[in-house]
Structures are given as C-alpha cells and as structure tokens.
Amino acid sequence: MPITLGPQTCGALTADGGAEHEWLVTDGLGGFAAGTAAGLRTRRYHALLTVADPATAVRRVGLVSLDLTLTLPSGAHVPLFTHQWASGAIAPQGHRHLESFTLADGLPRWRWRVGDVVIERELAMRHGCPSLAVVHRVVSAPEPVGLAVAAMCTWRDAHGGRHADGPPPRTTQLGDGVLVEDAYRLAGPGWQPGGGWHLGAYHRQEADRGLAATEDLWLAGTFVDRVAPGGTSEISAWAGPLDQRPPAASAVVAAARERAHTLRATxxxxxxxxxxxxxxxxxxxxxxxxxxxxxxxxxxxxxxxxxxxxxxxxxxxxxxxxxxxxxxxxxxxxxxxxxxxxxxxxxxxxxxxxxxxxxxxxxxxxxxxxxxxxxxxxxxxxxxxxxxxxxxxxxxxxxxxxxxxxxxxxxxxxxxxxxxxxxxxxxxxxxxxxxxxxxxxxxxxxxxxxxxxxxxxxxxxxxxxxxxxxxxxxxxxxxxxxxxxxxxxxxxxxxxxxxxxxxxxxxxxxxxxxxxxxxxxxxxxxxxxxxxxxxxxxxxxxxxxxxxxxxxxxxxxxxxxxxxxxxxxxxxxxxxxxxxxxxxxxxxxxxxxxxxxxxxxxxxxxxxxxxxxxxxxxxxxxxxxxxxxxxxxxxxxxxxxxxxxxx
Missing domain, CATH: 1.50.10.10 (Glycosyltransferase)
Structure with missing residues (x-):
C-alpha cells in the first residue's frame, strides 16, 4: 500500500511537515540510505550511502546528497534541493516545488512540478551490496530539460562529523565520475569535477537532542545531462568491489521492487x-x-x-x-x-x-x-x-x-x-x-x-x-x-x-x-x-x-x-x-x-x-x-x- 504525501506536507518544514517524515532504504548488510520526505537533512545520519564495515559493523557516511538543479527550456535554473545552514537560513528551498512524495514497495519517490515540467527521482539499494541506484525521470516537459546533480560528499563515522578544518576527502577523478577516499565510487552522465567545502550544514534533530548539529560538506563534482520528455538519467554509487560497476540504476530499482513483491508473497x-x-x-x-x-x-x-x-x-x-x-x-x-x-x-x-x-x-x-x-x-x-x-x-x-x-x-x-x-x-x-x-x-x-x-x-x-x-x-x-x-x-x-x-x-x-x-x-x-x-x-x-x-x-x-x-x-x-x-x-x-x-x-x-x-x-x-x-x-x-x- 503506497504511502503518499501531498504538497502541503512535503512543502512544509514545520513540526508536522515533510521534514518530520523520514524514509529508509537498506542494503541487507547494515548499510542504508535515509532522509526526509521534504528532502531536508535533519540528522547527521541522513545520507544516500552509509556503508557498514563487514568485519566490525561500524558504519561510515559517504555520499551525503545529490543536489538536483533543473534547467527549464527558457534557460532558467530551478534548484530542487533543500539545505538548512548553521546561520538558520534554509537555502535553497527546493521542497517548495514538491508535488508529492511516495513510498511504494519500500522505495521513495519524489515528484517536483515547475509549471508544465514534472521531474521524478526514485532510488533503491542493491540487496547484499553496498550500492545505491538513483533514477531521474522527466515525466513531462514541452521539450528537453537540463539536469545538474551536485554530489555532496564526506567520509566519516556515522555518529560524528567532518569539518573544513581538516583535510578534504581524497578524490580520484574517473571518466564517468569519482572515487572518494578509495572507499566508494560515483558514476553517471556528464561528470564535471568540482571541489570546495560547503560550510555549516545544520541538523535540527541533532540540535534538539543536545548533540553536535553541524558538519561541512565537500562538493566532489556535478553530473550534467539533458533529458527529453519521458527520458531518464541514472546515477550509481557503490562501495565495493570498486572495480565492478553495478547494474544500471533502473535495473536495481526494478529488482528491489520485485524483491518486495517476493517478500510479501512469501x-x-x-x-x-x-x-x-x-x-x-x-x-x-x-x-x-x-x-x-x-x-x-x-x-x-x-x-x-x-x-x-x-x-x-x-x-x-x-x-x-x-x-x-x-x-x-x-x-x-x-x-x-x-x-x-x-x-x-x-x-x-x-x-x-x-x-x-x-x-x-x-x-x-x-x-x-x-x-x-x-x-x-x-x-x-x-x-x-x-x-x-x-x-x-x-x-x-x-x-x-x-x-x-x-x-x-x-x-x-x-x-x-x-x-x-x-x-x-x-x-x-x-x-x-x-x-x-x-x-x-x-x-x-x-x-x-x-x-x-x-x-x-x-x-x-x-x-x-x-x-x-x-x-x-x-x-x-x-x-x-x-x-x-x-x-x-x-x-x-x-x-x-x-x-x-x-x-x-x-x-x-x-x-x-x-x-x-x-x-x-x-x-x-x-x-x-x-x-x-x-x-x-x-x-x-x-x-x-x-x-x-x-x-x-x-x-x-x-x-x-x-x-x-x-x-x-x-x-x-x-x-x-x-x-x-x-x-x-x-x-x-x-x-x-x-x-x-x-x-x-x-x-x-x-x-x-x-x-x-x-x-x-x-x-x-x-x-x-x-x-x-x-x-x-x-x-x-x-x-x-x-x-x-x-x-
């Protein structure tokens, strides 16, 4: 039974809004991806690739977020992502464009609407592998649109934080993405290397619990694609074996959905x-x-x-x-x-x-x-x-x-x-x-x-x-x-x-x-x-x-x-x-x-x-x-x- 939240919930960051509704996807090894329906990270644990060490079960956060910016046929750029900062600012405010959030077969799906352009994101993890699959879909648009996805990264203990007063994550640029700290890889279309810290990402839930509430994020680079109506753009992130690229993101999503059906039937x-x-x-x-x-x-x-x-x-x-x-x-x-x-x-x-x-x-x-x-x-x-x-x-x-x-x-x-x-x-x-x-x-x-x-x-x-x-x-x-x-x-x-x-x-x-x-x-x-x-x-x-x-x-x-x-x-x-x-x-x-x-x-x-x-x-x-x-x-x-x- 899908769980669907509408724009009134997704578009609000108040006490009962989309930032209070959390989702979770796991890899069957102790690793996971987690966040909120609104897309705002409110915990230090909210990330798209958290990896469990198979020997110790210690978890480390790798890929923090994939920040999506839409380029309309008019040339206007519309950020569809949301961050809160230590200053109190919420910028950008991509949650305001959310038309819905749906959890179906255990998989989260976001749907943004900007006028007559509708974009969806769906993600899954590959069971038994520390691997994330993200599929962006142009549901409707009058003509092709641009999708720029900035990869915000770190490599730290899941219970801690990483800051700009230390060294940035080590990165090795590859043809289709990047290798971070020799620990995990990102791959997708139109990779453009980045660099630089984004300072003071704020986690309101940690502040409410009396814990350290900020961290700094490293922009590893950006995936840039142009997608026609009905088309998709796919990104993968995985933590080993690093030399073995996982199946296409859409195939991983389909397999996760089929596995959910099998679990229910069993x-x-x-x-x-x-x-x-x-x-x-x-x-x-x-x-x-x-x-x-x-x-x-x-x-x-x-x-x-x-x-x-x-x-x-x-x-x-x-x-x-x-x-x-x-x-x-x-x-x-x-x-x-x-x-x-x-x-x-x-x-x-x-x-x-x-x-x-x-x-x-x-x-x-x-x-x-x-x-x-x-x-x-x-x-x-x-x-x-x-x-x-x-x-x-x-x-x-x-x-x-x-x-x-x-x-x-x-x-x-x-x-x-x-x-x-x-x-x-x-x-x-x-x-x-x-x-x-x-x-x-x-x-x-x-x-x-x-x-x-x-x-x-x-x-x-x-x-x-x-x-x-x-x-x-x-x-x-x-x-x-x-x-x-x-x-x-x-x-x-x-x-x-x-x-x-x-x-x-x-x-x-x-x-x-x-x-x-x-x-x-x-x-x-x-x-x-x-x-x-x-x-x-x-x-x-x-x-x-x-x-x-x-x-x-x-x-x-x-x-x-x-x-x-x-x-x-x-x-x-x-x-x-x-x-x-x-x-x-x-x-x-x-x-x-x-x-x-x-x-x-x-x-x-x-x-x-x-x-x-x-x-x-x-x-x-x-x-x-x-x-x-x-x-x-x-x-x-x-x-x-x-x-x-x-x-």
Whole structure:
C-alpha cells in the first residue's frame, strides 16, 4: 500500500511537515540510505550511502546528497534541493516545488512540478551490496530539460562529523565520475569535477537532542545531462568491489521492487501486514557470521536482547525460519562463549535478560516449526549458558530459598538508562520481568531437553519451585504485581521513598501472563489476574504502545525530549514503547480480556514518522509524539507477531 504525501506536507518544514517524515532504504548488510520526505537533512545520519564495515559493523557516511538543479527550456535554473545552514537560513528551498512524495514497495519517490515540467527521482539499494541506484525521470516537459546533480560528499563515522578544518576527502577523478577516499565510487552522465567545502550544514534533530548539529560538506563534482520528455538519467554509487560497476540504476530499482513483491508473497501478507513485512526486512542483515538483526535505524547496532525479543515476529511471521535457525545457532554459540568469558551482552552496559530471551526464541522456533534437531543441538549449550549466566557470579544469582533471580548490579535489565548521577531505574533485587523470563526459561529448557530425548526432571522441579515462589511473592496489595521485590531501600533514589518491595505500576509485570510458560498463566485466580492486567491497560495503554510508568506515579515523565540526560531520565519513566503492545495483547488474551483494535494506532503510525515502519518510543503524554529511533525492530516485530488477534 503506497504511502503518499501531498504538497502541503512535503512543502512544509514545520513540526508536522515533510521534514518530520523520514524514509529508509537498506542494503541487507547494515548499510542504508535515509532522509526526509521534504528532502531536508535533519540528522547527521541522513545520507544516500552509509556503508557498514563487514568485519566490525561500524558504519561510515559517504555520499551525503545529490543536489538536483533543473534547467527549464527558457534557460532558467530551478534548484530542487533543500539545505538548512548553521546561520538558520534554509537555502535553497527546493521542497517548495514538491508535488508529492511516495513510498511504494519500500522505495521513495519524489515528484517536483515547475509549471508544465514534472521531474521524478526514485532510488533503491542493491540487496547484499553496498550500492545505491538513483533514477531521474522527466515525466513531462514541452521539450528537453537540463539536469545538474551536485554530489555532496564526506567520509566519516556515522555518529560524528567532518569539518573544513581538516583535510578534504581524497578524490580520484574517473571518466564517468569519482572515487572518494578509495572507499566508494560515483558514476553517471556528464561528470564535471568540482571541489570546495560547503560550510555549516545544520541538523535540527541533532540540535534538539543536545548533540553536535553541524558538519561541512565537500562538493566532489556535478553530473550534467539533458533529458527529453519521458527520458531518464541514472546515477550509481557503490562501495565495493570498486572495480565492478553495478547494474544500471533502473535495473536495481526494478529488482528491489520485485524483491518486495517476493517478500510479501512469501509471508502471505497484504495491506498494513505487507508494510510490516517490508519493514521487518530492513532489520534482517547478513554479517560475517550469518544473519543478524539491526535493533533500529539510523543509530543502533545489533543487541542480543533486542534480537531475541523480536525473533518470532522478524523471522517466523515472515517465512524466514531457515535464516532464523542459522541465527539461533550462531548467537547461542556466541552467548555461551561470552558467558564463559564473563563478557558480552550482560556486561556493565548490557541487558541481563538477553540470554533468557534467547531461550524463549529457541523454544518458539522449535514449537512452531517442529525442528527437534535444533532442540537436540541447543538444549545442552543453552543449559550451560544459563548455569554460567545465573550461577551466582557477577550481577545475577539464583536465591536458593525461593529459586528466584536476584540482581545485585544496577540498571541491568532492559530498563538500563543511566545518567552521570547513576541509574534511573536501578532494579536491584528481584525484578518482575527477569523472574517471569526465568520461570519461562526453565520450562522452555525442560521442553527442549525432552524434545531431544534427555531427562528434564531437575529442570521441571526447579520450574515448579520458581513458579510457586513467583505466585506467592509478587502479588501487591494495590491489585497488580510488584515491579521489584526484595530490593534495598537505598536502591531507588528517584522513587517514592524507602521500600523493600516496589509497587510502581509498570508494564514489566505483563510478562507474568504473556509468555508461553508464564508464571501466572492458568493459575487458579483468573479474576485477580484479569483485574491486574486491566489496571495495567487503564494506566499505561496508549495508541502507540504502553507507558513505562503510570502518570500517577512519582517520577513520571510525560515527554521524551531534550538533551541526553533529559531523554535518559524519561526513557523508562513514562515514555511509551510500541513493542510492549505484544506482551499486553498476550496478557489480555491469557486473562480473557479483549484484544481487538490494539494495533489500530500503530497501523496509522506507519504513515506518521518513520514512514512504513514503527518508532522505538513516543511521549507518554498525548498526542504521543514519536521519539527515539524512527525505525525499531522490536516494535515492528511485535506488531507482526500479534496482528492475527490484536487488529
């Protein structure tokens, strides 16, 4: 279903205009092209060729923009591109000539109208290659028109900037274009070498986030062409192998469109489901060790917790079980190795629930595909992983008194935000989400052992003890579950005061009902469970997901804006996370509450901000403006997974 924005949106750079609607195209390797519908670069990450190093996954920005100027039959020159500068000036203002922006088959297309002349630009990336294809089309004109496309370049870390106080990018002029920094090439018609810095390109989104907001751009040269009505002009940019020119740009665009059709057909998806399938594909990449998942664009990398939380939606709901199997094997080996070395995703800045999500993902894969061979291969390594991970070393340990997991380190669950003053939500003690995942993992691991023909008696006994302890320990008198039990009174400096058990109303407790082997699923008190889930929904549910803290709680933050510390304080103190709609829908289904209509707001959000995708976070207060990363793997995955019963 194409997403089309008209001139009133495209031609505005205000709060809800085209500069707030972002697009993304990926190469399947971790590289990407990204920008806004208006054509204005608002982030340091907005560029047409960002390349991921295959060995390290570090991303570098190369081709920043292709600035198009139209020469009319009258000889008048009309810039169709837009930049904002550190002075505050917006010049030129090519967005004012936009007639429409369309995202169709995951590919962006701009359409400019200047009187009776209509020009289109469409772009795609070649899947599996760090390669960009750009096609300019003269849709209508009374006679041939001139197209001049200035290549604005850099070569820098994607999270940084490059400025004129250092050396300019090294360029080697070629017959049809240029080689930049021996890292990437540009090729197209009528190449004319350039040179010179354009100073002070300004990124308003970075300024709003309290980060460095300017960079300088190098004009490498200009492609100049004269195109008749109905004709095209094509430009390619690629980062290796540099001596192998990619297929024609129009062929790359056609192949990308055909691939989108194949992805939808494989997943048997149409409508908004098709949008979600294409969005999911953007996060699945292939690295040196096989398939991997980018947690979000444009700035996140790969994290075990995010990958496994979204595994079922990204792989099993999209017909990619074979790739998923390869991923599970590789990540289990890597996680087990990191556990032995006491490093990896449960290090000082990681998520300690990541291995528990890994067990969950393997369990769901085996349950849905019947892959007993995978159960046989991974049951042992996963058991050793959990013993190493939860054996009392480091930050985690199992309390022998009740078989529940205690965190001794600070901010080590998925709620891991911290400022220079310390963790915002320390979660020392026995967090509800860690222990719900632990109970689920014990049962899942027992099932995997049994599927593999091994004895699981000890695991079943431990699961029964942990499940009984959970049911006895987490019921809070307020009617929902404690968020943390057995926590030291000093662990919550931002909370309501000294306590050992934290009754703050948060969404973490949903895992107690939502997981396949959830500790409270099927217990003997359904009315109490239903009331608890209803209380969560009443306080936390929004059109875009669930708040991380009820507005009535001390420390609630209704907006997720400002500098880094301000955003980190709000990150899990009221900010909405769309991925939580999955656990909420599951908990509703498990307790007999209605699930219909839960995805309505998220389906509309596909056309709100990160076009064709779902954002990482949103403000807790209405109208729940999106924030954080515009393209989030977990959000897309959970919407895909629950679409069958939450629509």
């Amino acid at each position: 997943a048997k998806a149409d409508g908004s489901d098709a949008d979600l399938v294409l969005a999911a594909d953007q996060f699945v990449v292939r690295g040196p060790d096989g398939p991997d998942v980018v947690a979000g664009y444009p700035w996140f990398g790969s994290y075990l917790g995010d990958t496994m939380t979204g595994y079922e939606g990204l792989f099993l709901e999209t017909g990619r079980a074979d790739e998923g199997r390869e991923l599970l094997l590789a990540r289990t080996r890597a996680a087990a190795r990191a556990a032995r070395e006491q490093s990896g995703p449960w290090g000082p800045h990681g998520s300690l629930d990541a291995p528990l999500w890994l067990v969950h993902a393997v369990d769901r894969h085996v349950a849905r595909t019947g892959d007993s061979d995978l159960a046989h291969e991974l049951a042992g390594p996963l058991g050793r992983l959990l013993r190493g991970h939860l054996g009392g070393r480091g930050a985690l340990g199992v309390d022998p008194a009740d078989e529940l997991v205690r965190l001794d380190g600070e901010a080590l669950s998925w709620m891991n935000a911290a400022t220079e003053h310390g963790p915002v939500t320390p979660r020392i003690g026995k967090p509800v989400e860690i222990n719900a995942l632990w109970v689920n993992a014990l049962a899942a691991l027992a099932g995997l052992h049994e599927e593999a023909g091994r004895d699981a008696g000890e695991l079943r006994d431990r699961h029964a003890r942990a499940r009984a302890s959970f049911a006895a320990r987490y019921r809070a008198p307020e009617g929902w579950l404690y968020d943390v039990v057995d926590g030291p009174a000093s662990a919550y400096p931002l909370g309501a005061g000294a306590f050992d058990d934290d009754p703050s109303l948060r969404p973490n407790q949903l895992l107690a009902w939502s997981l396949p082997h959830a500790p409270l699923a099927g217990r003997a008190d359904p009315d109490r469970d239903r009331a608890a889930v209803r209380a969560v929904g009443a306080a936390l549910l929004t059109p875009l997901g669930l708040r991380t803290l009820a507005p009535t709680e001390y420390g609630y933050q209704g907006t997720h804006r400002g500098g880094r510390d301000e955003r980190d304080i709000a990150y899990h103190q009221g900010t909405v996370w769309p991925w939580l709609i999955g656990p909420y829908a599951d908990a509703c289904a498990a307790t007999g509450l209605p699930t219909e209509g839960l995805l309505t707001g998220l389906e509309a959000h596909l056309r709100d901000w990160g076009l064709g995708s779902l954002s990482e976070t949103a403000d807790g207060d209405p109208p729940h403006r999106a924030s954080g990363c515009p393209f989030s793997a977990r959000a897309v995955a959970e919407a895909l997974r629950t679409r069958g019963y939450a629509r």
